[in-house]
Amino acid sequence: MTNSTSQAEIVRQSLKRRYRKERRFRAYGIAAIAVALTALVVLFADIIGKGYTGFLKTTLTLEVTFDPELMYLEDPTDPAQLRNGDYLAPLIAALKKELPEVSGRRAERALKGLISSYAASDVKDLVAADPAIMGTTQRLTFLASDDVDVFAKHRDDASYSIKLTEQQQAWALTLLERGIIENSFNDVFFSNGDSRDPGHAGVLGAIVGSLLTMAVTLLLSFPIGVSAAIYLEEFAPQNRLTDFIEVNINNLAAVPSIIFGLLGLAVFINLFGMPRSVPVVGGLVLMLMTLPTIIISSRAAIKSVPPSIREAAQGIGASKMQVVLHHVLPLAMPGMLTGSIIGMAQALGETAPLLLIGMVAFIVDVPDGFFSSATVLPVQIFLWAGSPEQGFIERASAAIMVLLAFLISMNALAIWLRKRLERRW
Template sequence: MSKTTEQVRQSLAKRYRAEKRFRAFGIASIAFGLLALLLLFTDIIGKGHTAFFEHYIQMEVTFDADTLGIDDATNQDQLNFANYDGVIRNALRERFPQVQSRGQKRELYSLISTGAGYPLRDMLASHPALLGQTRTLWLLADDDVDQYFKADRQGREDSRLTPEQKAWLTSLDDNGQVKKEFNASFFTSGDSREPELAGIWGAVCGSFFTMLVTLLLSFPIGVAAAIYLEEFAPRNRFTDFIEVNINNLAAVPSIIFGLLGLAIFIGLFGMPRSVPLVGGIVLTLMTLPTIIISSRAAIKAVPPSIREAAMGLGASPMQVVLHHVMPLAMPGMLTGAIIGMAQALGETAPLLMIGMVAFIVDVPAGPVDPATVLPVQIYLWADSPEQSFVALTSAAIMVLLAFLIAMNTLAVFLRKRLERRW
């Protein structure tokens, strides 16, 4: 008896040790995953937080009519084609009169962004009386200047600025003529070849229209398909074949849907490239399996007693579904739809195949206007050679992650808020 008891104790001790090792491995795996996620977020935030700020340089700008080439400040055509770069260069030469050679002047002019003239045009259009007057203005700095002030200025070997440019900037900074402000244009502007002018608003609008088309198509079609397959479809080989293919489509690589959209919607139907309408249709095909599967699971979770009670009171099969089953299954359907939309929001490969990788400056006004989306915008910026685009890429990733986290949080909230327990 004692020998048997000892064997049982040894067996239990061995089992407990195995259980502790399993728990330790599980905790270590979770800790490793959290550490990797922390390192990823730290790297993205560390590189991207500087993109939310930009530097300006103070200058005494004279709106000289001869330099601008205009004589009527109320004439919109003259304002659009005026030489604003000329008055900015005049201001730089007045600030640094010692600069004489052509090469030094070229270096001096490059301190100010090529887009600094647009605010001058807007000011002159709003206040025509400024023509011929001098104003103290803050002009947007070039991206190389912005990078120089954002990073440690001591011993930067990778700076593209010359020693003369650094000396001029030091003089401006010592006199309080350099300031850092929030980069509002990052959230209000479209894409640009110049990093200091580039923004994500065009990509955000493109993502919005693309997701709108995807939602309007995928949710009703997916829910209708789930209801038919779960409540009305006969159980035969044909429906089994459909169910197997729906499950298989959920695992198909997203680029395959892009090739399908390229061949069918663009090649066969002749729809335009790089528009949210085509992108939304392609993403609808990709998200339909996810919505159908989650909707069917939500319908299955409704107790059969609900259906039996409704039919016992004389309700038709359609009334049972529309008045009783769907309201109870809707939280699960919405959760699946939001998760599918979040997956579609982060997709890049299918949109690259239908041409949404084009360089689009204008902000789209509708689903048929040329546009890009946030993931593709990130891809474009990551491939740009300028150092400033590294920060813009990380900042755009932060915005995209914020959208994805918000959508998944909404899905969890809806599930907790609307679910019913039986």
């Protein structure tokens, strides 16, 4: 009796230890998830905290008189006069009307520091488009300078460096109180390419470049990857050569992306003489990087199709090709699409391979074709993040938010396709 009691006690103690280990393991798992979520929240809070102001622009709205004498522009239809006119003068004059205490050349030079360097070009474009505007007074809204932009958004934040002088800050505060300087949605950010002035820098060129590059990657990697997966899984004989190919495909999926950049530089640019910094070359490099992922995911999707489907099709007289094309491929396509979208999302966020093929160039114009000079969103973020101007740091964080929106959308699409098209057996 005593022996059976002691055995039961041993079992109870063993169960208690087992349950304690299980609770500890569960606590460790919950703690790990909590740490990961906390890090994710901190990351997103930092990006959003620095980047939301990148979606705002600072503008001045003034009554501007197009005085021919002040602008040295008696005949706006004369190309020589149009080229040599003073288009900043009417803007300075309009500002002096709002700040009558400004007098002297030194104060006027300080006043220029409130206006974007591109504002004069905007005035010139207005005159060139409509010469009849000369001699009239128009209410114009134009961008403020980068220093005023930082001051208007962060004047109460001591962590930001305000480069305006005390006099310029006083003028800016006066104009802010009168509603002449105001913040609004930054449509320029989504309608312009890159610029050396943060106020005129936008992501349109990088977005178009990314879309063109991804189009080349998808058009090449998806059919090649799916075809390779079908051959390896359904038609290739099981021998040493096939095993060697499979091992190398799995190894290529783990190769650092910069290696593919070196391969693209050596083959596509140095050997074939293709131009640098164009979407075609970028797409070819990312295609090489994405192919292993698509092949592996496509093979897994093909393996998930039950053998009974193949046997039933062969039983009614279908050939091997008909079995694959009419039965296996349609049933495996949801998994193939999911893997391809995830691979494309990975390619969209890559920077290192594109730096090596010259897509780090400063590109102002929006690309209009696959052979136009272009950059992509990750590289644009890399360029802006390395700039000392505070305005570029804001736009880098805003561009990160745009890139994250694309990545989240692509992953959400992959999840939706998987749930919508998957078959349960």
